[in-house]
Amino acid sequence: MVVKSDFTKPEEKSAFSRLVTLLRLVEGAWALAVIDNQSERRVSQQLRAALDPLPVIEVSFLDIGPSPLPLLRARNIPEGSAAPVIIFNAVGTAMPDLFWYIDVHREKIAKYRHRLVLLVTERERLLLLEKAPNFCSRLSGVFRFTRRPATPMPIDYRALLATLEPNPEPAL
Amino acid sequence: MNASDLKASNLEQALCFFNPTKPLSDVGLRLWYVPRSRSPRGRMRTLLEKETEAQRILFVGHRGSGKSTELNKLAEELEPSFHTIEMNLIDITGRTTPEYDDLMLAMSTRVTRYCIEKKLIRRPLGEALGERWQDLLDWWQQLAGSAQLPTVATEENLSVKLNTILGQLELGVKQSSQTRDRVKLRLNQQMPELIERLNWVIEQAESGGRPLLIIVEGLDKVDLESANNIFRDHSPTITTPRAAMVFTFPLALRHSDHFNTIRLSFPEVFYLPNICPRKVDASEDQDGLAALRRLVLARIEERLIMPEALELILRNNGGVPVWLVALIRGAILYALERGGDRIAIGDAENAVRDLLRETLPPLSREDHRVLRARHQDRLLSNDSMEQRLLYNGSLIEYANAVPWCDAHPVLWPLLEDGEHGRQE
Numbered sequence: 001m002v003v004k005s006d007f008t009k010p011e012e013k014s015a016f017s018r019l020v021t022l023l024r025l026v027e028g029a030w031a032l033a034v035i036d037n038q039s040e041r042r043v044s045q046q047l048r049a050a051l052d053p054l055p056v057i058e059v060s061f062l063d064i065g066p067s068p069l070p071l072l073r074a075r076n077i078p079e080g081s082a083a084p085v086i087i088f089n090a091v092g093t094a095m096p097d098l099f100w101y102i103d104v105h106r107e108k109i110a111k112y113r114h115r116l117v118l119l120v121t122e123r124e125r126l127l128l129l130e131k132a133p134n135f136c137s138r139l140s141g142v143f144r145f146t147r148r149p150a151t152p153m154p155i156d157y158r159a160l161l162a163t164l165e166p167n168p169e170p171a172l
Numbered sequence: 173m174n175a176s177d178l179k180a181s182n183l184e185q186a187l188c189f190f191n192p193t194k195p196l197s198d199v200g201l202r203l204w205y206v207p208r209s210r211s212p213r214g215r216m217r218t219l220l221e222k223e224t225e226a227q228r229i230l231f232v233g234h235r236g237s238g239k240s241t242e243l244n245k246l247a248e249e250l251e252p253s254f255h256t257i258e259m260n261l262i263d264i265t266g267r268t269t270p271e272y273d274d275l276m277l278a279m280s281t282r283v284t285r286y287c288i289e290k291k292l293i294r295r296p297l298g299e300a301l302g303e304r305w306q307d308l309l310d311w312w313q314q315l316a317g318s319a320q321l322p323t324v325a326t327e328e329n330l331s332v333k334l335n336t337i338l339g340q341l342e343l344g345v346k347q348s349s350q351t352r353d354r355v356k357l358r359l360n361q362q363m364p365e366l367i368e369r370l371n372w373v374i375e376q377a378e379s380g381g382r383p384l385l386i387i388v389e390g391l392d393k394v395d396l397e398s399a400n401n402i403f404r405d406h407s408p409t410i411t412t413p414r415a416a417m418v419f420t421f422p423l424a425l426r427h428s429d430h431f432n433t434i435r436l437s438f439p440e441v442f443y444l445p446n447i448c449p450r451k452v453d454a455s456e457d458q459d460g461l462a463a464l465r466r467l468v469l470a471r472i473e474e475r476l477i478m479p480e481a482l483e484l485i486l487r488n489n490g491g492v493p494v495w496l497v498a499l500i501r502g503a504i505l506y507a508l509e510r511g512g513d514r515i516a517i518g519d520a521e522n523a524v525r526d527l528l529r530e531t532l533p534p535l536s537r538e539d540h541r542v543l544r545a546r547h548q549d550r551l552l553s554n555d556s557m558e559q560r561l562l563y564n565g566s567l568i569e570y571a572n573a574v575p576w577c578d579a580h581p582v583l584w585p586l587l588e589d590g591e592h593g594r595q596e
Contacts, residue, residue: 002511003509014506014509017509018505018506018508018509021187021505021508021509022187022505025184025187025188026187026188026191027188028191028193028194029193030193032530034530100268103268103393104262104266104267104268104393105262105263105266106193107260107262107263108263110193110194125530126534129531129532129533129534130533130534130564133235133533133563133564133565134235134393136531136533137192137235137236137494137565138192138193138194138494139192139498139531140191140192140193140498140501141501141502141505141526142526142530142531144530149529150529150530151534153534153535153540153586154535154536154537154539154540154586155534155535155536155537156536156537
């Protein structure tokens with residue numbers, strides 16, 4: 001399956017190709033896209049282009065609050081229509097309440113056909129894995145678009161979270 | 173879905189068939205369910221069917237071990253002999269800190285609504301029965317009371333009216349903490365009345381010949397203090413409904429000091445073990461590996477995955493079905509990326525690497541120390557640090573011998589590589 005993008009680093013190219021393939025083929029998939037200040041906008045734009053004609057909706061947790069459920073309810077998918085891709089940004093602004101909503105309500109979220117992508121920083125990825133394990137155990141994949149690789153283990157968890165780069169500016 | 177769709181015949185199809193977001197149910201359950209030799213489902217079924225007294229069962233298992241799938245299968249198998257009402261307490265209440273009265277309210281509304289919708293309760297035709305119906309309706313209306321519920325449109329049918337009130341009550345309690353508090357205050361003063369009315373509904377429903385079974389999920393995910401409140405402190409109340417009941421139960425409480433107290437009210441506790449790819453002496457468990465292989469090949473034609481790739485995945489998922497599904501899905505994505513028509517060893521290796529680097533919870537140095545010790549001695553205890561690691565999935569419990577544990581297999585290179593086992 002050929003997926004075009006302008007990512008040049010092999011790891012990012014691979015991650016993008018696999019993420020697009022997943023989102024194209026699987027309704028109801030959940031994915032984390034690990035981004036940084038430089039890649040966030042690019043990932044969103046490239047996804048929108050690569051997934052066309054699948055509808056792609058970008059949503060900020062700053063606008064909707066920490067629960068994705070009301071949005072999923074509101075974005076009802078007509079019978080026979082392709083489920084849209086929903087890209088959530090500003091994930092960090094919804095923490096810590098977000099952990100509770102997605103972990104507690106994962107069964108409800110799973111009932112919707114929407115394809116979900118959460119754009120998260122490395123810090124947010126670590127927090128999600130720690131604080132929302134029930135949701136994260138159901139992820140279809142984690143796809144990385146950052147300059148630095150995944151934090152190697154074992155880690156000095158608290159010190160590391162204090163030194164990781166702050167959340168990127170919310171997308172305008 | 174028909175028989176020809178039973179197994180994926182290409183990787184694109186396989187990607188859809190390996191879905192980690194949902195347990196098997198309905199069509200998926202009929203097509204892909206694979207019996208597990210150590211599942212307690214058969215014993216639970218025997219107990220429920222053979223015992224004349226309604227049973228109260230606790231069902232325990234790790235996250236991702238397949239509890240919901242096993243309960244769905246149990247409900248399917250019991251369908252000829254039971255009316256099964258499945259409910260998720262967290263979904264209904266929207267709370268991870270429910271109290272015993274939240275459980276009782278949720279059970280009562282759900283059971284009553286189910287019985288109304290399935291027409292299991294005799295219609296309020298005769299005078300005596302009509303009075304009883306009116307009493308039920310009046311009681312629920314006063315419980316809902318000045319909770320800000322929309323006025324029920326006038327309806328002739330008492331049961332329909334009651335169903336509407338109960339639905340609105342569930343919604344009101346979930347959406348508004350004020351409504352919840354008001355209703356609970358009233359409920360706590362009238363708990364015997366609630367139980368009496370619930371038992372009347374159960375009696376009416378069972379008079380048709382099939383008993384009720386209530387399966388309450390979600391209690392394995394609630395706050396531990398809440399779970400103690402419900403199971404230890406209020407077991408006399410939550411066991412008063414005269415129907416068979418199965419509750420999911422937090423794994424961490426199984427190893428707590430309170431468990432013996434809880435067992436007094438719940439003598440029947442069934443544990444769903446993880447599938448065992450290995451034995452406690454680290455040798456391979458061929459039965460366990462065969463079971464994992466069956467889980468995969470139930471959904472995908474064997475020609476779509478090279479044998480060595482399958483073996484690598486079977487040895488690296490830890491015997492936990494949700495990780496098995498995640499590894500297969502990850503490997504399929506790598507195969508599709510390179511344009512392959514089947515999963516090769518490199519795809520499996522990449523999926524295993526991603527599981528370690530991106531999906532397992534982060535580990536501190538102390539976690540690492542404990543995991544390395546357990547990887548060496550495989551001794552299971554109720555130490556709080558180990559319980560936390562069991563909870564986050566980096567430590568896995570097995571039961572193909574005296575219960576034992578080991579670190580998740582993808583962590584082994586990290587744990588075996590010197591003092592600190594630093595990941596490359």
